[in-house]
Structures are given as structure tokens and as C-alpha cells.
Amino acid sequence: MVQLGERQAETCVRLSAPDQIVSLPQPSARLHRRRDAQPAKPPPITANRLLAHLPEDVYLRLLSSLETVPLSYMHRLQQPDEPIESIHFLTRGGCSLTHAVGGQRLVEIADIGVEGCLNINALVGGTRSIATALVHIPGSTAQVMSLTTFQQEIARGGPFAAIMNRYLEVYLETLMQTIACSALHSVQQRCATWLLRRRDRIGQNQFPLTQEYLALMLGVRRATVTEIARGFQNAGVVDYRHRLFVILDAEILQARACECYVRTSERFRTFPH
Numbered sequence: 001m002v003q004l005g006e007r008q009a010e011t012c013v014r015l016s017a018p019d020q021i022v023s024l025p026q027p028s029a030r031l032h033r034r035r036d037a038q039p040a041k042p043p044p045i046t047a048n049r050l051l052a053h054l055p056e057d058v059y060l061r062l063l064s065s066l067e068t069v070p071l072s073y074m075h076r077l078q079q080p081d082e083p084i085e086s087i088h089f090l091t092r093g094g095c096s097l098t099h100a101v102g103g104q105r106l107v108e109i110a111d112i113g114v115e116g117c118l119n120i121n122a123l124v125g126g127t128r129s130i131a132t133a134l135v136h137i138p139g140s141t142a143q144v145m146s147l148t149t150f151q152q153e154i155a156r157g158g159p160f161a162a163i164m165n166r167y168l169e170v171y172l173e174t175l176m177q178t179i180a181c182s183a184l185h186s187v188q189q190r191c192a193t194w195l196l197r198r199r200d201r202i203g204q205n206q207f208p209l210t211q212e213y214l215a216l217m218l219g220v221r222r223a224t225v226t227e228i229a230r231g232f233q234n235a236g237v238v239d240y241r242h243r244l245f246v247i248l249d250a251e252i253l254q255a256r257a258c259e260c261y262v263r264t265s266e267r268f269r270t271f272p273h
């Protein structure tokens with residue numbers, strides 16, 4: 001049994017967070033329930049795409065080692081140099097992987113959702129977290145596996161190890177895309193891309209978000225985000241009031257986003273191929 005939950009709730013990050021919590025739609029795939037399946041019922045289904053790609057017998061074997069947990073909104077799940085105790089496979093919502101610059105400013109370096117997991121460096125023997133993971137979607141959930149079980153499964157060299165190896169490869173590709181994006185694409189393009197990804201994670205065009213947080217994730221000044229948001233608002237693309245973003249025209253917003261939005265979405269849509 002993985003010991004999580006209460007300790008995570010105690011590590012509240014000191015960031016400005018919106019008060020509004022949207023009600024989220026249920027995921028299309030059902031989360032597993034910790035009880036024996038009846039013969040007549042279909043096998044448990046996981047919303048995490050890594051686990052969902054496993055052969056059924058492998059997933060059923062792992063099921064007793066997976067604990068489904070809610071993830072508290074705006075809480076840190078891990079910090080750099082902390083010992084890795086477990087691997088989170090996201091089943092709803094998402095987390096930002098952030099890196100602190102100058103010991104204070106955070107900037108988002110990756111966005112992990114149901115297509116992935118946290119602490120992927122454990123795959124290559126890592127035992128300490130290398131980034132801060134911040135839960136940035138209300139109602140996020142994960143299936144959690146202890147590091148010991150994860151290491152044992154990797155050592156088996158079966159389908160689980162194969163899917164995790166493929167995920168690491170795609171994850172590195174995504175990081176390279178992010179580096180190129182930060183260097184070559186405008187803040188407005190990156191802002192539009194970020195808003196679209198957020199929309200996709202939540203599954204709604206309306207979501208809580210402060211301009212302060214958005215600026216932090218993009219690594220720019222708040223005034224820059226305010227100016228961009230005002231431009232989007234004047235063009236009728238988004239509405240923003242009371243810490244709530246509403247995407248009014250996703251098609252135009254996507255036209256203003258960089259190519260990274262489509263590329264990254266497509267890469268994970270076709271995963272593991």
C-alpha cells in the first residue's frame with residue numbers, strides 16, 4: 001500500500017490560486033475500484049494511457065499494487081532532490097513540472113496528464129525527483145505505484161518496461177519541443193498554446209486561472225500576460241473575469257497558437273507509435 005495523500009495535502013504551495021473550482025466531467029474510462037471483479041463484469045479500465053496500453057493480464061496483476069488517490073489542487077507532489085517514494089500515473093487532470101530559476105522564480109518545463117506519469121527518471125535508476133510537480137487542474141486523480149514495485153516491473157523487462165521506455169522517448173521529444181518553443185515562438189503564441197492545453201486537460205472551455213499564475217508558467221511578467229489576454233478579449237477569442245478564463249473561439253485561438261500545440265497533441269494521440 002502506498003502511503004500518500006495526507007503528506008501531499010500538507011505541502012501546500014504558496015501561489016495565488018483562483019477560488020473557483022469547476023465541476024469536471026467524468027472521464028470516459030472508468031477508474032478501477034479496489035474490489036474483486038465478478039466474472040460477468042468487464043475487466044477494470046484505467047484512464048491512464050500508459051497503463052491502458054498494457055496487456056490485460058499484466059494490468060490485472062499490477063492492479064493490487066496501484067492505489068487510486070485524489071490530488072489536491074495547487075499542491076506540490078514532489079520537489080527536486082526529494083527521495084522518490086512512488087510513481088504517479090495521472091488518471092484525470094494534470095500537473096505542471098516546474099523548475100526554479102534563481103531559487104525563487106518557477107517556470108513550467110512540462111505538462112503531465114493522463115498520457116504520462118511523474119518521476120520518469122526512475123526508469124533509468126533515478127531515486128530522487130528532478131523537478132517540482134504542481135497539481136494545476138482541480139479534481140486531478142492518479143493511480144500510484146511504489147518505487148519498489150516500479151523498479152521490480154522494469155527489471156522484468158516485459159510489456160510494462162517496454163511502454164515506459166517508449167514513454168521516456170516521447171517525453172524527451174516533448175521537452176525538446178518545449179525548449180525550441182521557448183526560444184523561437186512568441187509569448188502570445190505560447191500563451192494561446194498553454195490555454196488550449198489547459199482546456200484539453202479539463203475538458204471544458206471555462207476554467208479557473210489567474211493571470212499571475214499564467215505569467216509564472218510562461219516565465220514572463222504579469223503585465224505581458226495582461227496585455228496578451230486583453231488582445232484576445234478584444235478580439236472575442238477569450239473572456240476573462242473574476243479569475244475565470246473562458247475560451248469563446250477555440251478555432252481562432254488555435255490559429256494564434258504555435259505549432260507545438262498540434263505537434264504535442266498528435267504525438268500523444270498516436271502514442272505509443
Ligand SMILES: [Zn+2]
Pocket residue numbers: 180181182185189190193258259260261
Ligand atoms: Zn511553440
